[in-house]
Amino acid sequence: MPSTATLPTDIERAVRTRLGDRAARFTPTRRAVVAELAAAEGPLTPADLLRRLGARVPVSSLYRTLATLDEGGIVHRTHDAEGITRFELAEWLNGHHHHLVCVGCGEVRDIEINGDWESTIAALVGRVAAASGYAVSGHRIDIEGTCTRCAEN
Amino acid sequence: MPSTATLPTDIERAVRTRLGDRAARFTPTRRAVVAELAAAEGPLTPADLLRRLGARVPVSSLYRTLATLDEGGIVHRTHDAEGITRFELAEWLNGHHHHLVCVGCGEVRDIEINGDWESTIAALVGRVAAASGYAVSGHRIDIEGTCTRCAEN
DNA sequence: GTCCCTTTCGAGAACGGTTCTCATTCTAGT
DNA sequence: ACTAGAATGAGAACCGTTCTCGAAAGGGAC
Numbered sequence: 001m002p003s004t005a006t007l008p009t010d011i012e013r014a015v016r017t018r019l020g021d022r023a024a025r026f027t028p029t030r031r032a033v034v035a036e037l038a039a040a041e042g043p044l045t046p047a048d049l050l051r052r053l054g055a056r057v058p059v060s061s062l063y064r065t066l067a068t069l070d071e072g073g074i075v076h077r078t079h080d081a082e083g084i085t086r087f088e089l090a091e092w093l094n095g096h097h098h099h100l101v102c103v104g105c106g107e108v109r110d111i112e113i114n115g116d117w118e119s120t121i122a123a124l125v126g127r128v129a130a131a132s133g134y135a136v137s138g139h140r141i142d143i144e145g146t147c148t149r150c151a152e153n
Numbered sequence: 154m155p156s157t158a159t160l161p162t163d164i165e166r167a168v169r170t171r172l173g174d175r176a177a178r179f180t181p182t183r184r185a186v187v188a189e190l191a192a193a194e195g196p197l198t199p200a201d202l203l204r205r206l207g208a209r210v211p212v213s214s215l216y217r218t219l220a221t222l223d224e225g226g227i228v229h230r231t232h233d234a235e236g237i238t239r240f241e242l243a244e245w246l247n248g249h250h251h252h253l254v255c256v257g258c259g260e261v262r263d264i265e266i267n268g269d270w271e272s273t274i275a276a277l278v279g280r281v282a283a284a285s286g287y288a289v290s291g292h293r294i295d296i297e298g299t300c301t302r303c304a305e306n
Numbered sequence: 307g308t309c310c311c312t313t314t315c316g317a318g319a320a321c322g323g324t325t326c327t328c329a330t331t332c333t334a335g336t
Numbered sequence: 337a338c339t340a341g342a343a344t345g346a347g348a349a350c351c352g353t354t355c356t357c358g359a360a361a362g363g364g365a366c
Contacts (some may be wrong), residue, residue: 066345
């Protein structure tokens with residue numbers, strides 16, 4: 001029963017419902033993983049999660065848990081610059097946001113963009129994609145730079 | 154000496170010079186890889202390249218070639234939704250562009266955005282990142298959608 | 307051309323993150 | 337309690353990628 005972070009009740013309820021719809025249980029491990037993701041400032045790697053959960057969770061269970069949550073649309077899977085998988089709560093739980101990526105240490109941090117800009121971007125994205133015949137379902141912006149910590153070296 | 158695609162002379166010259174600066178040769182395999190990347194409509198996986206080069210290039214050589222070209226700043230390494238590596242010519246050879254990603258088949262295609270939009274985005278990106286203390290070095294936009302081929306199913 | 311030095315190459319082993327297998331344990335509903 | 341389905345833990349298997357090492361090739365000096 002690992003749990004380092006506390007889980008906001010609204011997310012708790014939403015996830016429990018979503019899992020219930022799929023005849024899946026909201027087990028302690030799943031809850032702990034969701035809690036860590038909810039508390040994180042950006043998407044986490046499985047290794048990050050193992051560290052934060054105190055390695056009480058076996059590797060295979062963690063991956064399976066993440067796969068289950070992914071299939072249930074609760075988490076979203078991305079990949080960082082090194083190609084390793086990172087998980088974050090899905091947009092309907094976490095809100096629409098983008099990523100700031102440090103080219104030095106690889107840290108990924110969530111950022112939100114003011115709504116006006118966001119709708120400008122959405123319009124642009126729709127237009128561009130339509131010209132190529134794609135049916136747009138979303139977009140993702142990664143801003144690359146050097147974080148303050150890495151800049152000091 | 155695999156070569157399926159022809160290499161534009163301007164790229165040819167630029168790459169040859171860049172390699173020469175690093176005391177590296179522009180061997181047939183390297184040329185063939187660059188030619189394939191130059192001819193592609195989007196970033197390619199090592200597997201894509203092996204296929205296009207007719208498997209005349211051994212896996213280890215391909216990866217080494219790509220690493221060499223990467224170190225020389227000739228190609229750029231990204232990762233697709235499945236986490237596998239994709240290579241494309243670096244921006245100074247290929248121009249600044251973004252990616253259209255098909256959520257169905259995983260295909261990645263280059264798209265260019267009109268210059269006004271691009272500078273709007275650059276301004277936004279700079280502003281947002283500065284607020285977080287990051288020193289911005291670039292940005293990347295992936296537009297997710299369904300390609301026409303996948304939409305037909 | 308031939309020698310030498312360095313770079314490149316090919317084949318296969320090694321690696322590391324992720325997934326799979328399977329036997330065991332848990333849980334909810336009866 | 338009993339049982340069927342779900343979840344778990346340990347380890348093997350997988351697969352994309354990197355490393356190792358001996359052989360081959362390129363380029364300059366003579």
